[in-house]
Amino acid sequence: MFTYVVQRLLLMFPTLLGITMLVFFVMAFSPGGIGGPLLDHAGNMKSEDAARVREYYNKRYGIDKPKIVQYGRWLNEISPIGFQVRDDGSTGSFGFKQPSFGESLQQHRPVADLIAEALPVTLLLNLVSIPLVYGTGIITGILAARRRGSVYDNVTGIAQLGTWSVPTIWAGVMLIGILANREYVKMFPTSGLHDADALMMPFLPHFTPNGWVRGWLLDTGWHLVLPVVCLSYGGSAFLMKLTRGSVLENLGADYVRTARAKGLDESVILYRHVFSNSLLALITVAANILPSLLSGSVIVESIFGVPGMGKLAWESVLFRDREVVLAVTLIGGIVGLLSQILRDILYAMADPRVRYD
């Protein structure tokens, strides 16, 4: 087991190298190349000004260097062991150094800062969504399996597939249009994560002499409702289906018949025996839900204007912002690969028959 995990962790490096190389070279060989949309001002600039801008970018970010050199420099930058790079761009001695994600071409700020701002937002969205996805999915799934063939089961079966088929973009547009619209129901805010004056608010809700103050916590929660609904309904429907199937498969197993024969209570059979055996199938998809929530946040964040990782990724891709795109890809890749490894470990823990030797 231990050797297996170490082996998988080591195999992450070539895979991550492949991922970033793929993304970098697709970007580099595209028409316009790296930073293309930043340099091309659609003819709004005099040619000498445009040349000056280009020269500035070349000097500061080295985007005129050969593509393989640019990629090598990026690798050197993120690696904790490598060449020191001086301010004038020349390389110094080889050794330990401070790894960094470099600087954004578009915003001229360190990428690490941009990520430090965006990551907590996406994590917050996902931390609220994941329990919701698992809670609703597993509970409705077990209920459907228990009442197999009943009206409840059939209705939820179709509803599940229907919910799963609703495109996130449609759900988002409809929710904003109906529940956050002046003409219809103005219940929720349309975009952002806080009201403009959220920083002035006290943390918790208060009654003040001037009236009701929502407070920072409630304000944030209020802004989160629609994005979280959009982010979680699909996964929840998927998980419900899966729970139902795997509980049903176990209910037909021999050990359940034995348990029934020795007179065990039905709920003990269901929740202690069948459910723990059904976990296996749930674990396999848990790993897939995490990366898919991350990519779901690209859609949700751009519809609801939430300044998280998804929005950062999308904007950086539009500007072909080399450093930010590579950093986001790297983080996305690490999350994806780690959740795959985590799945394998959990798999072995839940099922003693699974061995990795």
Next chain:
Amino acid sequence: MTEFNLPITSSLANDLPTSESESFTRSVTRNVFRRATARIGLAWIGILVICAVFAPFLCTSHPLLMEMGGHWSSPLLRHLAPADVILQIAFWAAAVLYILPRMSVQRRCLVWFAILFVSIVLCPLTIHPPQIVVYESYRVDQQAGKIERTIYAPIPFSPDDHLRDQEDVRLIAPNRDHWAGTTSDSADLLSNLIHASRIALSIGFISTGIAVVIGIVIGGLMGYYGGLIDLIGMRIAEIFDAIPTLLLLLIFVAVFTPNIYIMMAIIGFTSWVSYAYFIRAEFLSLRDRDFVQAARAAGLPVHRILFRHMLPNGITPLIVSASFGVASAILAESTLSFLGIGLTNEASWGNLLEQALGEGGTFYWWIALYPGLAIFLTVFAYNLIGEALRDALDPKIRKQE
């Protein structure tokens, strides 16, 4: 002989009241068609196919027939694009071939593909519709009395007819003239929706086809050879598996100026991994079976062993997965178009939906409702079909029912 049989075939044969002569394919098809949900799904796809094939006849600003100066003519036929004609030929050829008696399925498919190929080569060479089209001219001329009589299509608006001769037709709610309202550039929404069904259908089928072919080749080689090839192949698959697909799609699509063909290729290229995993797992278990050993001992070339002998035995789980794949390809295209980096010169359901939320918090409900509903119903239909296929093919589920 038992080694040659699919495990699925044998268990299905026990369960189903099939006669000896009924083939596996036929029994599965019958089983799928028996389900109401699958029939609803197939019906919706059928409607879409009709819409896609007959779009230029259903909604067009060109009169189907008109009388001008005593002469009858058909502006519509003169303005048909090569693609429209190819679709017509393909559709009617399929219909005729379906009816023709006494012909093997393989033969029918072969003839159909031959006809399709010939028409794809010939139509662009022979058909040259006028490049510049002024849709308003018909309406203006008719009001001026230059055109005596016209017969229009049921929806007399082309998707790119911006109704320049009429005032204030931008973003109007559904009414008697525009059954589904108009878009932000004054075009008829229903006409756009019907024409966009072509994009949805073709993206779904072709990009899934590309993904399945890549998946079969890579997965097949990994499963058959194992060892080093397997290790390298798994790393390549892992690269595509570990990046969230949407991020990869964003990068590819934002970077290339997308037209519909590039879009299909990109979606296909980013979604082959699950098919490769399926085929690899299947082939790993098949390669030590006696019939594969026998084929190898007989000296058959590798491609023949892989595709003629192993593939038919390992393809069933792939069919289910491909059906869901079509749904997610359509979703991917509409999401990208919604985000504004997909198809830009053609209206697709996704970029129509994008216009629903206007400036300053206005909400055009008809633009949100109809394109969204179209995407949803199509995705739902493919998922229903996939579900029915899975139930029909999976012996485990069949046993419980």
